[in-house]
Amino acid sequence: MxxxxxxxxxxxxxxxxxxxxxxxxxxxxxxxxxxxxxxxxxxxxxxxxxxxxxxxxxxxxxxxxxxxxxxxxxxxxxxxxxxxxxxxxxxxxxxxxxxxxxxxxxxxxxxxxxxxxxxxxxxxxxxxxxxxxxxxxxxxxxxxxxxxxxxxxxxxxxxxxxxxxxxxxxxxxxxxxxxxxxxxxxxxxxxxxxxHSLWKIINKSKKVDKSYYLSNENKHFHMLQNLVNKHGKEFVYQVRRSDVRVATQKGVCPTLTANMGLGGHNIPFISDDFGIRTLTIEELLTLQGLNIKNFNFPDISRASKLEMLGNAxxxxxxxxxxxxxxxxxxx
Ligand SMILES: C[S@@+](CC[C@H](N)C(=O)[O-])C[C@H]1O[C@@H](n2cnc3c(N)ncnc32)[C@H](O)[C@@H]1O
Missing domain, CATH: 3.40.50.150 (Vaccinia Virus protein VP39)
Structure with missing residues:
Protein backbone atom coordinates (compact mmCIF):
# COMPACT_ATOMS: atom_id res chain seq x y z
CA MET A 1 0.00 0.00 0.00
CA HIS A 196 -27.86 14.26 -7.05
CA SER A 197 -30.32 16.46 -8.86
CA LEU A 198 -29.55 20.16 -8.46
CA TRP A 199 -32.99 20.51 -6.90
CA LYS A 200 -31.81 18.49 -3.95
CA ILE A 201 -29.32 21.26 -3.18
CA ILE A 202 -31.60 24.15 -4.15
CA ASN A 203 -35.03 24.66 -2.65
CA LYS A 204 -36.96 26.78 -5.15
CA SER A 205 -39.67 27.63 -2.64
CA LYS A 206 -37.21 29.25 -0.22
CA LYS A 207 -36.52 32.94 -0.75
CA VAL A 208 -32.84 33.92 -0.71
CA ASP A 209 -31.22 37.31 -0.11
CA LYS A 210 -32.72 39.95 -2.41
CA SER A 211 -29.31 40.79 -3.88
CA TYR A 212 -29.43 37.51 -5.83
CA TYR A 213 -32.65 38.37 -7.71
CA LEU A 214 -32.63 40.12 -11.09
CA SER A 215 -34.66 43.29 -11.35
CA ASN A 216 -36.94 43.31 -14.38
CA GLU A 217 -35.03 46.38 -15.53
CA ASN A 218 -31.84 44.35 -15.87
CA LYS A 219 -30.79 44.00 -19.53
CA HIS A 220 -30.78 40.19 -19.25
CA PHE A 221 -34.10 39.83 -17.45
CA HIS A 222 -36.38 39.54 -20.48
CA MET A 223 -34.00 37.26 -22.38
CA LEU A 224 -33.88 34.96 -19.38
CA GLN A 225 -37.63 35.14 -18.78
CA ASN A 226 -38.31 34.19 -22.41
CA LEU A 227 -36.03 31.18 -22.13
CA VAL A 228 -37.61 30.13 -18.83
CA ASN A 229 -41.06 30.39 -20.44
CA LYS A 230 -39.85 28.12 -23.23
CA HIS A 231 -37.91 25.48 -21.26
CA GLY A 232 -39.34 25.62 -17.74
CA LYS A 233 -37.97 25.85 -14.22
CA GLU A 234 -36.04 22.58 -14.11
CA PHE A 235 -33.09 23.96 -16.08
CA VAL A 236 -30.21 26.25 -15.18
CA TYR A 237 -29.65 29.27 -17.43
CA GLN A 238 -26.41 31.10 -18.09
CA VAL A 239 -25.71 34.64 -19.11
CA ARG A 240 -22.94 34.61 -21.71
CA ARG A 241 -20.97 37.51 -23.21
CA SER A 242 -23.69 38.45 -25.69
CA ASP A 243 -26.59 36.08 -25.10
CA VAL A 244 -28.24 33.78 -22.58
CA ARG A 245 -28.46 30.02 -22.90
CA VAL A 246 -30.14 27.06 -21.34
CA ALA A 247 -28.18 24.17 -19.81
CA THR A 248 -28.13 20.96 -21.82
CA GLN A 249 -29.55 18.78 -19.01
CA LYS A 250 -32.33 19.29 -16.46
CA GLY A 251 -31.14 19.58 -12.85
CA VAL A 252 -27.45 19.91 -13.83
CA CYS A 253 -25.42 23.10 -13.54
CA PRO A 254 -22.96 23.88 -16.36
CA THR A 255 -19.26 24.32 -15.46
CA LEU A 256 -18.62 27.05 -12.95
CA THR A 257 -15.80 29.20 -14.32
CA ALA A 258 -13.58 31.98 -13.01
CA ASN A 259 -15.25 34.30 -15.53
CA MET A 260 -18.23 34.38 -13.17
CA GLY A 261 -16.21 36.78 -11.06
CA LEU A 262 -14.47 38.57 -13.91
CA GLY A 263 -17.23 40.51 -15.62
CA GLY A 264 -20.13 38.28 -14.77
CA HIS A 265 -20.62 36.05 -17.78
CA ASN A 266 -21.22 32.32 -17.24
CA ILE A 267 -23.03 33.01 -13.96
CA PRO A 268 -25.76 30.40 -13.52
CA PHE A 269 -29.34 31.61 -13.08
CA ILE A 270 -32.49 29.80 -12.04
CA SER A 271 -36.14 30.70 -11.83
CA ASP A 272 -37.51 30.09 -8.33
CA ASP A 273 -40.90 30.89 -6.77
CA PHE A 274 -39.86 34.52 -6.20
CA GLY A 275 -38.17 35.48 -9.47
CA ILE A 276 -35.07 34.93 -11.56
CA ARG A 277 -31.90 34.76 -9.54
CA THR A 278 -28.26 33.72 -9.58
CA LEU A 279 -27.10 30.81 -7.48
CA THR A 280 -26.04 31.86 -4.00
CA ILE A 281 -22.46 31.56 -2.75
CA GLU A 282 -23.59 28.70 -0.47
CA GLU A 283 -25.13 26.86 -3.43
CA LEU A 284 -21.98 27.35 -5.50
CA LEU A 285 -19.80 26.14 -2.61
CA THR A 286 -21.89 22.98 -2.40
CA LEU A 287 -21.59 22.44 -6.16
CA GLN A 288 -17.82 22.70 -5.82
CA GLY A 289 -17.75 20.09 -3.06
CA LEU A 290 -17.04 22.56 -0.25
CA ASN A 291 -18.91 21.96 2.97
CA ILE A 292 -20.74 25.16 3.91
CA LYS A 293 -20.70 24.11 7.58
CA ASN A 294 -16.93 24.30 7.79
CA PHE A 295 -15.71 26.30 4.80
CA ASN A 296 -15.79 30.06 5.18
CA PHE A 297 -14.84 32.96 3.00
CA PRO A 298 -13.19 35.96 4.65
CA ASP A 299 -14.66 39.41 4.11
CA ILE A 300 -13.98 39.80 0.36
CA SER A 301 -16.13 40.80 -2.60
CA ARG A 302 -18.68 38.45 -4.13
CA ALA A 303 -16.78 38.71 -7.43
CA SER A 304 -13.59 37.37 -5.78
CA LYS A 305 -15.50 34.48 -4.26
CA LEU A 306 -16.99 33.63 -7.67
CA GLU A 307 -13.59 33.75 -9.34
CA MET A 308 -12.06 31.44 -6.73
CA LEU A 309 -14.98 29.03 -6.89
CA GLY A 310 -14.77 28.81 -10.66
CA ASN A 311 -11.03 28.14 -10.46
CA ALA A 312 -11.18 25.52 -7.71
C1 LIG B 1 -6.73 27.23 -11.50
S1 LIG B 1 -6.37 28.09 -10.05
C2 LIG B 1 -6.03 26.78 -8.92
C3 LIG B 1 -7.17 26.57 -7.98
C4 LIG B 1 -6.93 25.55 -6.89
N1 LIG B 1 -6.61 24.26 -7.42
C5 LIG B 1 -8.13 25.46 -5.98
O1 LIG B 1 -8.61 24.36 -5.67
O2 LIG B 1 -8.67 26.50 -5.60
C6 LIG B 1 -4.76 28.76 -10.36
C7 LIG B 1 -4.22 29.56 -9.20
O3 LIG B 1 -2.88 29.95 -9.51
C8 LIG B 1 -2.66 31.21 -8.92
N2 LIG B 1 -1.52 31.84 -9.63
C9 LIG B 1 -1.54 32.41 -10.85
N3 LIG B 1 -0.32 32.86 -11.16
C10 LIG B 1 0.50 32.56 -10.13
C11 LIG B 1 1.88 32.78 -9.86
N4 LIG B 1 2.66 33.42 -10.75
N5 LIG B 1 2.39 32.35 -8.69
C12 LIG B 1 1.59 31.72 -7.78
N6 LIG B 1 0.28 31.50 -7.96
C13 LIG B 1 -0.27 31.90 -9.13
C14 LIG B 1 -3.97 31.95 -9.13
O4 LIG B 1 -4.10 33.03 -8.22
C15 LIG B 1 -4.98 30.83 -8.92
O5 LIG B 1 -5.45 30.82 -7.61
Whole structure:
Protein backbone atom coordinates (compact mmCIF):
# COMPACT_ATOMS: atom_id res chain seq x y z
CA MET A 1 0.00 0.00 0.00
CA UNK A 2 1.18 3.50 -0.74
CA UNK A 3 1.90 5.74 2.19
CA UNK A 4 1.51 9.49 1.62
CA UNK A 5 2.29 11.81 4.51
CA UNK A 6 3.48 15.21 3.33
CA UNK A 7 1.90 17.34 0.65
CA UNK A 8 2.91 20.55 -1.10
CA UNK A 9 0.11 22.52 -2.78
CA UNK A 10 1.25 24.79 -5.63
CA UNK A 11 -1.20 27.32 -7.16
CA UNK A 12 -3.24 26.52 -4.06
CA UNK A 13 -6.25 28.79 -4.80
CA UNK A 14 -8.88 28.33 -2.11
CA UNK A 15 -7.40 24.96 -1.15
CA UNK A 16 -9.36 22.32 -3.08
CA UNK A 17 -6.45 19.88 -3.07
CA UNK A 18 -5.76 20.62 0.60
CA UNK A 19 -9.34 19.76 1.57
CA UNK A 20 -9.00 16.39 -0.16
CA UNK A 21 -5.62 15.50 1.33
CA UNK A 22 -6.73 16.63 4.80
CA UNK A 23 -9.57 14.09 4.68
CA UNK A 24 -7.02 11.33 4.18
CA UNK A 25 -4.72 12.54 6.95
CA UNK A 26 -2.07 13.78 4.50
CA UNK A 27 -0.48 16.92 5.92
CA UNK A 28 0.03 19.96 3.72
CA UNK A 29 3.45 21.27 4.72
CA UNK A 30 3.54 24.16 2.27
CA UNK A 31 1.11 26.01 0.05
CA UNK A 32 2.01 28.63 -2.54
CA UNK A 33 -0.40 31.16 -3.95
CA UNK A 34 0.05 34.69 -5.33
CA UNK A 35 -3.46 36.08 -4.99
CA UNK A 36 -4.23 38.04 -1.84
CA UNK A 37 -7.87 36.97 -1.57
CA UNK A 38 -6.96 33.31 -2.05
CA UNK A 39 -4.35 33.68 0.67
CA UNK A 40 -6.88 35.25 3.04
CA UNK A 41 -9.26 32.37 2.27
CA UNK A 42 -6.54 29.77 2.90
CA UNK A 43 -5.66 31.42 6.22
CA UNK A 44 -9.34 31.49 7.26
CA UNK A 45 -9.87 27.80 6.56
CA UNK A 46 -6.44 26.38 7.40
CA UNK A 47 -5.13 28.59 10.22
CA UNK A 48 -2.03 26.42 10.79
CA UNK A 49 -1.07 26.12 7.14
CA UNK A 50 2.38 27.38 6.15
CA UNK A 51 1.79 29.60 3.12
CA UNK A 52 4.40 31.18 0.84
CA UNK A 53 2.47 34.16 -0.44
CA UNK A 54 4.41 34.99 -3.56
CA UNK A 55 4.78 34.58 -7.29
CA UNK A 56 5.81 30.97 -7.88
CA UNK A 57 8.67 32.28 -10.02
CA UNK A 58 10.19 33.66 -6.84
CA UNK A 59 9.51 30.56 -4.76
CA UNK A 60 12.34 28.27 -3.69
CA UNK A 61 12.16 25.09 -1.60
CA UNK A 62 15.70 25.67 -0.34
CA UNK A 63 14.67 27.51 2.81
CA UNK A 64 11.57 25.49 3.69
CA UNK A 65 10.82 21.92 2.58
CA UNK A 66 13.97 20.97 0.63
CA UNK A 67 15.12 18.36 3.15
CA UNK A 68 11.69 17.01 4.03
CA UNK A 69 10.23 13.83 2.54
CA UNK A 70 7.57 15.27 0.28
CA UNK A 71 5.27 12.50 -0.93
CA UNK A 72 2.74 14.44 -2.94
CA UNK A 73 2.82 17.65 -4.96
CA UNK A 74 -0.40 19.01 -6.46
CA UNK A 75 -0.85 21.88 -8.88
CA UNK A 76 -3.87 23.27 -10.68
CA UNK A 77 -1.69 25.62 -12.74
CA UNK A 78 -3.36 28.55 -14.54
CA UNK A 79 -5.53 27.42 -17.42
CA UNK A 80 -6.30 30.65 -19.34
CA UNK A 81 -3.63 29.99 -21.97
CA UNK A 82 -4.87 26.42 -22.58
CA UNK A 83 -8.58 27.09 -22.56
CA UNK A 84 -10.71 27.22 -25.72
CA UNK A 85 -12.41 30.26 -24.20
CA UNK A 86 -9.07 32.08 -23.78
CA UNK A 87 -6.37 33.10 -26.24
CA UNK A 88 -5.19 29.50 -26.47
CA UNK A 89 -1.50 30.42 -26.81
CA UNK A 90 -0.39 27.48 -24.68
CA UNK A 91 3.21 27.59 -23.50
CA UNK A 92 3.79 30.74 -25.56
CA UNK A 93 1.73 32.68 -23.04
CA UNK A 94 3.55 33.77 -19.84
CA UNK A 95 0.76 32.10 -17.80
CA UNK A 96 1.27 28.86 -19.74
CA UNK A 97 4.99 29.00 -19.00
CA UNK A 98 4.21 28.83 -15.28
CA UNK A 99 3.90 25.05 -15.66
CA UNK A 100 7.72 24.88 -15.94
CA UNK A 101 8.03 26.26 -12.41
CA UNK A 102 6.73 22.90 -11.16
CA UNK A 103 9.68 20.80 -12.48
CA UNK A 104 12.08 23.59 -11.46
CA UNK A 105 10.87 23.32 -7.87
CA UNK A 106 10.76 19.51 -7.85
CA UNK A 107 14.44 19.47 -8.79
CA UNK A 108 15.24 21.49 -5.66
CA UNK A 109 13.95 18.73 -3.34
CA UNK A 110 16.34 16.15 -1.88
CA UNK A 111 14.15 13.41 -3.44
CA UNK A 112 11.43 13.51 -6.06
CA UNK A 113 7.94 13.18 -4.53
CA UNK A 114 6.20 9.83 -4.97
CA UNK A 115 3.13 11.33 -6.61
CA UNK A 116 2.34 14.42 -8.68
CA UNK A 117 -1.23 15.41 -9.51
CA UNK A 118 -1.85 18.21 -12.00
CA UNK A 119 -5.21 19.66 -12.90
CA UNK A 120 -6.18 21.80 -15.89
CA UNK A 121 -8.78 22.25 -18.63
CA UNK A 122 -9.53 19.41 -21.09
CA UNK A 123 -8.23 21.44 -24.03
CA UNK A 124 -4.72 20.94 -22.71
CA UNK A 125 -5.09 17.30 -23.71
CA UNK A 126 -7.41 17.80 -26.69
CA UNK A 127 -5.51 20.56 -28.48
CA UNK A 128 -3.62 19.42 -31.58
CA UNK A 129 -3.86 15.71 -30.70
CA UNK A 130 -2.29 16.15 -27.29
CA UNK A 131 0.73 18.17 -28.45
CA UNK A 132 0.75 20.30 -25.29
CA UNK A 133 0.10 17.42 -22.95
CA UNK A 134 3.10 15.65 -24.54
CA UNK A 135 5.31 18.54 -23.39
CA UNK A 136 4.14 18.00 -19.81
CA UNK A 137 4.49 14.22 -19.99
CA UNK A 138 8.01 14.53 -21.43
CA UNK A 139 9.03 16.89 -18.65
CA UNK A 140 7.69 14.57 -15.93
CA UNK A 141 9.24 11.48 -17.52
CA UNK A 142 12.64 13.16 -17.68
CA UNK A 143 12.49 13.26 -13.85
CA UNK A 144 11.71 9.53 -13.61
CA UNK A 145 7.90 9.57 -13.43
CA UNK A 146 5.59 6.97 -14.96
CA UNK A 147 3.00 8.95 -16.84
CA UNK A 148 1.31 8.70 -20.23
CA UNK A 149 -1.85 9.84 -22.00
CA UNK A 150 -3.90 7.19 -20.13
CA UNK A 151 -2.82 8.54 -16.77
CA UNK A 152 -4.02 11.96 -17.99
CA UNK A 153 -7.74 11.65 -17.57
CA UNK A 154 -10.55 13.98 -18.57
CA UNK A 155 -13.15 13.43 -15.86
CA UNK A 156 -16.55 14.99 -15.43
CA UNK A 157 -17.26 15.93 -11.81
CA UNK A 158 -20.85 14.78 -12.13
CA UNK A 159 -19.72 11.24 -12.99
CA UNK A 160 -17.31 10.81 -10.09
CA UNK A 161 -19.04 12.74 -7.30
CA UNK A 162 -22.61 13.45 -6.21
CA UNK A 163 -22.28 17.04 -7.41
CA UNK A 164 -24.78 18.02 -10.13
CA UNK A 165 -22.19 20.20 -11.86
CA UNK A 166 -21.00 19.24 -15.32
CA UNK A 167 -17.30 20.00 -15.00
CA UNK A 168 -14.85 18.32 -17.32
CA UNK A 169 -11.28 18.74 -16.17
CA UNK A 170 -7.96 17.11 -17.01
CA UNK A 171 -6.18 15.27 -14.16
CA UNK A 172 -2.60 14.15 -14.80
CA UNK A 173 -1.27 11.59 -12.31
CA UNK A 174 2.46 10.86 -12.31
CA UNK A 175 4.02 8.17 -10.09
CA UNK A 176 7.77 8.08 -9.46
CA UNK A 177 9.66 5.00 -10.68
CA UNK A 178 11.67 4.91 -7.46
CA UNK A 179 8.49 3.93 -5.58
CA UNK A 180 6.18 2.38 -8.20
CA UNK A 181 6.78 -0.32 -10.81
CA UNK A 182 4.16 1.14 -13.17
CA UNK A 183 1.29 3.61 -13.26
CA UNK A 184 -2.11 1.92 -13.14
CA UNK A 185 -4.12 5.09 -12.57
CA UNK A 186 -6.55 5.50 -15.43
CA UNK A 187 -10.21 6.34 -15.97
CA UNK A 188 -11.11 2.64 -16.09
CA UNK A 189 -10.26 1.99 -12.43
CA UNK A 190 -12.15 4.97 -11.02
CA UNK A 191 -15.60 4.37 -9.58
CA UNK A 192 -18.47 6.19 -11.27
CA UNK A 193 -21.47 7.39 -9.29
CA UNK A 194 -24.80 9.09 -10.00
CA UNK A 195 -25.06 12.80 -9.12
CA HIS A 196 -27.86 14.26 -7.05
CA SER A 197 -30.32 16.46 -8.86
CA LEU A 198 -29.55 20.16 -8.46
CA TRP A 199 -32.99 20.51 -6.90
CA LYS A 200 -31.81 18.49 -3.95
CA ILE A 201 -29.32 21.26 -3.18
CA ILE A 202 -31.60 24.15 -4.15
CA ASN A 203 -35.03 24.66 -2.65
CA LYS A 204 -36.96 26.78 -5.15
CA SER A 205 -39.67 27.63 -2.64
CA LYS A 206 -37.21 29.25 -0.22
CA LYS A 207 -36.52 32.94 -0.75
CA VAL A 208 -32.84 33.92 -0.71
CA ASP A 209 -31.22 37.31 -0.11
CA LYS A 210 -32.72 39.95 -2.41
CA SER A 211 -29.31 40.79 -3.88
CA TYR A 212 -29.43 37.51 -5.83
CA TYR A 213 -32.65 38.37 -7.71
CA LEU A 214 -32.63 40.12 -11.09
CA SER A 215 -34.66 43.29 -11.35
CA ASN A 216 -36.94 43.31 -14.38
CA GLU A 217 -35.03 46.38 -15.53
CA ASN A 218 -31.84 44.35 -15.87
CA LYS A 219 -30.79 44.00 -19.53
CA HIS A 220 -30.78 40.19 -19.25
CA PHE A 221 -34.10 39.83 -17.45
CA HIS A 222 -36.38 39.54 -20.48
CA MET A 223 -34.00 37.26 -22.38
CA LEU A 224 -33.88 34.96 -19.38
CA GLN A 225 -37.63 35.14 -18.78
CA ASN A 226 -38.31 34.19 -22.41
CA LEU A 227 -36.03 31.18 -22.13
CA VAL A 228 -37.61 30.13 -18.83
CA ASN A 229 -41.06 30.39 -20.44
CA LYS A 230 -39.85 28.12 -23.23
CA HIS A 231 -37.91 25.48 -21.26
CA GLY A 232 -39.34 25.62 -17.74
CA LYS A 233 -37.97 25.85 -14.22
CA GLU A 234 -36.04 22.58 -14.11
CA PHE A 235 -33.09 23.96 -16.08
CA VAL A 236 -30.21 26.25 -15.18
CA TYR A 237 -29.65 29.27 -17.43
CA GLN A 238 -26.41 31.10 -18.09
CA VAL A 239 -25.71 34.64 -19.11
CA ARG A 240 -22.94 34.61 -21.71
CA ARG A 241 -20.97 37.51 -23.21
CA SER A 242 -23.69 38.45 -25.69
CA ASP A 243 -26.59 36.08 -25.10
CA VAL A 244 -28.24 33.78 -22.58
CA ARG A 245 -28.46 30.02 -22.90
CA VAL A 246 -30.14 27.06 -21.34
CA ALA A 247 -28.18 24.17 -19.81
CA THR A 248 -28.13 20.96 -21.82
CA GLN A 249 -29.55 18.78 -19.01
CA LYS A 250 -32.33 19.29 -16.46
CA GLY A 251 -31.14 19.58 -12.85
CA VAL A 252 -27.45 19.91 -13.83
CA CYS A 253 -25.42 23.10 -13.54
CA PRO A 254 -22.96 23.88 -16.36
CA THR A 255 -19.26 24.32 -15.46
CA LEU A 256 -18.62 27.05 -12.95
CA THR A 257 -15.80 29.20 -14.32
CA ALA A 258 -13.58 31.98 -13.01
CA ASN A 259 -15.25 34.30 -15.53
CA MET A 260 -18.23 34.38 -13.17
CA GLY A 261 -16.21 36.78 -11.06
CA LEU A 262 -14.47 38.57 -13.91
CA GLY A 263 -17.23 40.51 -15.62
CA GLY A 264 -20.13 38.28 -14.77
CA HIS A 265 -20.62 36.05 -17.78
CA ASN A 266 -21.22 32.32 -17.24
CA ILE A 267 -23.03 33.01 -13.96
CA PRO A 268 -25.76 30.40 -13.52
CA PHE A 269 -29.34 31.61 -13.08
CA ILE A 270 -32.49 29.80 -12.04
CA SER A 271 -36.14 30.70 -11.83
CA ASP A 272 -37.51 30.09 -8.33
CA ASP A 273 -40.90 30.89 -6.77
CA PHE A 274 -39.86 34.52 -6.20
CA GLY A 275 -38.17 35.48 -9.47
CA ILE A 276 -35.07 34.93 -11.56
CA ARG A 277 -31.90 34.76 -9.54
CA THR A 278 -28.26 33.72 -9.58
CA LEU A 279 -27.10 30.81 -7.48
CA THR A 280 -26.04 31.86 -4.00
CA ILE A 281 -22.46 31.56 -2.75
CA GLU A 282 -23.59 28.70 -0.47
CA GLU A 283 -25.13 26.86 -3.43
CA LEU A 284 -21.98 27.35 -5.50
CA LEU A 285 -19.80 26.14 -2.61
CA THR A 286 -21.89 22.98 -2.40
CA LEU A 287 -21.59 22.44 -6.16
CA GLN A 288 -17.82 22.70 -5.82
CA GLY A 289 -17.75 20.09 -3.06
CA LEU A 290 -17.04 22.56 -0.25
CA ASN A 291 -18.91 21.96 2.97
CA ILE A 292 -20.74 25.16 3.91
CA LYS A 293 -20.70 24.11 7.58
CA ASN A 294 -16.93 24.30 7.79
CA PHE A 295 -15.71 26.30 4.80
CA ASN A 296 -15.79 30.06 5.18
CA PHE A 297 -14.84 32.96 3.00
CA PRO A 298 -13.19 35.96 4.65
CA ASP A 299 -14.66 39.41 4.11
CA ILE A 300 -13.98 39.80 0.36
CA SER A 301 -16.13 40.80 -2.60
CA ARG A 302 -18.68 38.45 -4.13
CA ALA A 303 -16.78 38.71 -7.43
CA SER A 304 -13.59 37.37 -5.78
CA LYS A 305 -15.50 34.48 -4.26
CA LEU A 306 -16.99 33.63 -7.67
CA GLU A 307 -13.59 33.75 -9.34
CA MET A 308 -12.06 31.44 -6.73
CA LEU A 309 -14.98 29.03 -6.89
CA GLY A 310 -14.77 28.81 -10.66
CA ASN A 311 -11.03 28.14 -10.46
CA ALA A 312 -11.18 25.52 -7.71
CA UNK A 313 -10.64 21.81 -8.06
CA UNK A 314 -13.48 19.61 -6.79
CA UNK A 315 -12.00 17.90 -3.68
CA UNK A 316 -14.08 14.75 -4.12
CA UNK A 317 -12.66 14.03 -7.58
CA UNK A 318 -9.21 14.28 -6.02
CA UNK A 319 -10.31 12.03 -3.15
CA UNK A 320 -11.39 9.36 -5.63
CA UNK A 321 -8.01 9.55 -7.42
CA UNK A 322 -6.02 9.57 -4.17
CA UNK A 323 -7.97 6.63 -2.77
CA UNK A 324 -6.95 4.62 -5.82
CA UNK A 325 -3.31 5.70 -5.49
CA UNK A 326 -3.31 4.66 -1.83
CA UNK A 327 -4.32 1.11 -2.77
CA UNK A 328 -1.37 0.70 -5.17
CA UNK A 329 1.66 -1.30 -4.15
CA UNK A 330 4.75 0.83 -3.68
CA UNK A 331 8.21 0.27 -2.30
C1 LIG B 1 -6.73 27.23 -11.50
S1 LIG B 1 -6.37 28.09 -10.05
C2 LIG B 1 -6.03 26.78 -8.92
C3 LIG B 1 -7.17 26.57 -7.98
C4 LIG B 1 -6.93 25.55 -6.89
N1 LIG B 1 -6.61 24.26 -7.42
C5 LIG B 1 -8.13 25.46 -5.98
O1 LIG B 1 -8.61 24.36 -5.67
O2 LIG B 1 -8.67 26.50 -5.60
C6 LIG B 1 -4.76 28.76 -10.36
C7 LIG B 1 -4.22 29.56 -9.20
O3 LIG B 1 -2.88 29.95 -9.51
C8 LIG B 1 -2.66 31.21 -8.92
N2 LIG B 1 -1.52 31.84 -9.63
C9 LIG B 1 -1.54 32.41 -10.85
N3 LIG B 1 -0.32 32.86 -11.16
C10 LIG B 1 0.50 32.56 -10.13
C11 LIG B 1 1.88 32.78 -9.86
N4 LIG B 1 2.66 33.42 -10.75
N5 LIG B 1 2.39 32.35 -8.69
C12 LIG B 1 1.59 31.72 -7.78
N6 LIG B 1 0.28 31.50 -7.96
C13 LIG B 1 -0.27 31.90 -9.13
C14 LIG B 1 -3.97 31.95 -9.13
O4 LIG B 1 -4.10 33.03 -8.22
C15 LIG B 1 -4.98 30.83 -8.92
O5 LIG B 1 -5.45 30.82 -7.61
Missing amino acids: TNLQNHVALFAGLGGFILATEKLGIKTVLANEIDENCNKTLKTNFPDLYIEKKDIRELSFVDNVRNKDIDLVTAGFPCQSFSVAGENKGFEDPRGKLFFEIPRLLKELKDYPKVIILENVPNLKNFNSGERLSVIIKELRSMGYWVNQNNSMILNTNKYTKSPQSRNRLYVVALHSKFFRSNKISKEILVETKP VHPEVILEILNKILTLKSS
